[in-house]
Amino acid sequence: MASIGPRYDRDKNLIGWQARVIRKGYPTSSKTFRQKKDAEQWARSIENEMDKGIWRDRSEAEHTTLKDALNRYAQEIIPTKKSGDREIGYLRQWQKRPIAKRFMASIEGQDVAMSIKEMEAEGKGPNTIRLHLALLSNLYNVAKKEWRMSSLDNPVELVRKPKLPQGRDRRLIDDEETRLLAACDEGLTAWLRPAILFAIETAMRAGEILETWRYLKDAEGNKVKTKVSDGLQWSDIDLKKRTAHLTKTKNGDARTVPLSSRAIQLLQELPRSHDDGRVFGTTYEAIKQAFARNCARAGIEDLHFHDLRHEATSRFFEKGFNPMEASAITGHKTLQMLKRYTHLKAEDLAKRLD
The missing domain is CATH 1.10.443.10 (Intergrase catalytic core)
Structure with missing residues (x-):
């Protein structure tokens, strides 16, 4: 069953509402929201998933920031890749962006789209941006398959990628x-x-x-x-x-x-x-x-x-x-x-x- 309760800070000020779903055969799921209606909606969705047998544990994805996930990626995945030296640069740049402070489960396509605009404003070309997105996309795929974050949806798949410019067609001509x-x-x-x-x-x-x-x-x-x-x-x-x-x-x-x-x-x-x-x-x-x-x-x-x-x-x-x-x-x-x-x-x- 689900319970919704208020959360207070040290000064007894209301800071949000915590939803807790307790169901036999499942680990306790909990999450805090600013609005009570959001907590109630989340609790209902979790219970519906349990009723249908499609519930997936979100705790890892909801408590791991993008920055922390990138650190793990740098330690476990990049050393196995031949392009690792180049990718580490893209990874560090992701970690400096505001999106890196967000939890993995909370990042949506619009958040990635905002990062694309940031990179365009910095003067990065379409191909460079695509390489940054490729790293982020692979991070989500690895986290989903190997890091107990099976509930994750890959937000990179939800955004339009920058269009690559037409390739150079320069050839040697005449003499x-x-x-x-x-x-x-x-x-x-x-x-x-x-x-x-x-x-x-x-x-x-x-x-x-x-x-x-x-x-x-x-x-x-x-x-x-x-x-x-x-x-x-x-x-x-x-x-x-x-x-x-x-x-x-x-x-x-x-x-x-x-x-x-x-x-x-x-x-x-x-x-x-x-x-x-x-x-x-x-x-x-x-x-x-x-x-x-x-x-x-x-x-x-x-x-x-x-x-x-x-x-x-x-x-x-x-x-x-x-x-x-x-x-x-x-x-x-x-x-x-x-x-x-x-x-x-x-x-x-x-x-x-x-």
Whole structure:
């Protein structure tokens, strides 16, 4: 049976109404509300669930704040994820938001929507916001399945996600490839040339080819320069089989990349003078700066090193590869993502119509 009683503070001031539901075979459920009618409504809903046999224990979710749940997530879940270094930064930012003080069970879609507006006001882009929401959503799924919070509804599923901007469609046009490579030779950055050509031949990500460092936040929120990729190693290369095996990729899945004859030739011409086993003895940060300088020298505008992955993926389709074959090389998990990286030239498609 349910009982509704007033709750007072130390000065005997009424602060709310506590509802208690006591039913044989069930643990005692209780919750305090500011209004008596809300306490009565809650008690009736609990009793109805018990009558129908669909009652679920809410105590854990109703007494665990989002901040505390995020701390547990940081201790138990993030260490098992390959993207943990990046996710810890998103997690700490969630903990600083007003929503973090709320109990897990009390957070609704409108609360998450408010957080989205906060992030937009802070200048965060749609994709960054989506990554923050992905972490929060996974936290709720874990809490529901593994942390005795089976009554939880995932509030992230109730909000509209920021719309991603249309993907870049920048490809090399006309004689840009020739001009870019010539600029590398003229600008005393010939070491950049094989990295550019290898990226075009393989569609590998910059972090898969090159050693990469980023500033990530530690547990206290301080920025720390951290290596996030070792880059391609000679031990990953099998020249006889013409493959490069990548054990650590952005999406977390290992893959083996087939190498073209041109890619093999590039590798055979590279010196093996790096003690740490790297194929390309430089970092993505150095490549990025040198790439921008050479583009300027060659008179090429709005071209990024990452655009070479778009170029390579599109060339695979122009060579006749089907989506399954292309995705096996590039590592795209979904056709939608593969489509964002594929930009076929209309003039090339027109030739196939003859």
